[in-house]
Amino acid sequence: MLVPKRVKHRREFRGKMRGEAKGGKEVTFGKYGLKALDSHWITNRQIEAARIAMTRYMKRGGKVWIKIFPHKSYTAKAIGVRMGSGKGATQPSGAPFPEPIRTP
Numbered sequence: 001m002l003v004p005k006r007v008k009h010r011r012e013f014r015g016k017m018r019g020e021a022k023g024g025k026e027v028t029f030g031k032y033g034l035k036a037l038d039s040h041w042i043t044n045r046q047i048e049a050a051r052i053a054m055t056r057y058m059k060r061g062g063k064v065w066i067k068i069f070p071h072k073s074y075t076a077k078a079i080g081v082r083m084g085s086g087k088g089a090t091q092p093s094g095a096p097f098p099e100p101i102r103t104p
Helices: 044-057
Strands: none
Touching: none
């Protein structure tokens, strides 16, 4: 799984997803690539599932480059918990991506 080795702060702001991604729009390694159609957060489990599906489709004959890394963690309160009493716990599912590549 893709997880940062160490982080400076456990809980950080989510930030805004405005406009297109600044870079990474063209395929730089290989001939084919996956492209996000809309801006969403991508978890490390989704990245791993995509990698496994691609390697199985290629019958482990090709090479797969992953150019994205889940560097932002996010928090959420448990279901049924009242407001207040601090910020929620960090999600164990990993860190999502704040700015995926968007189509023009």
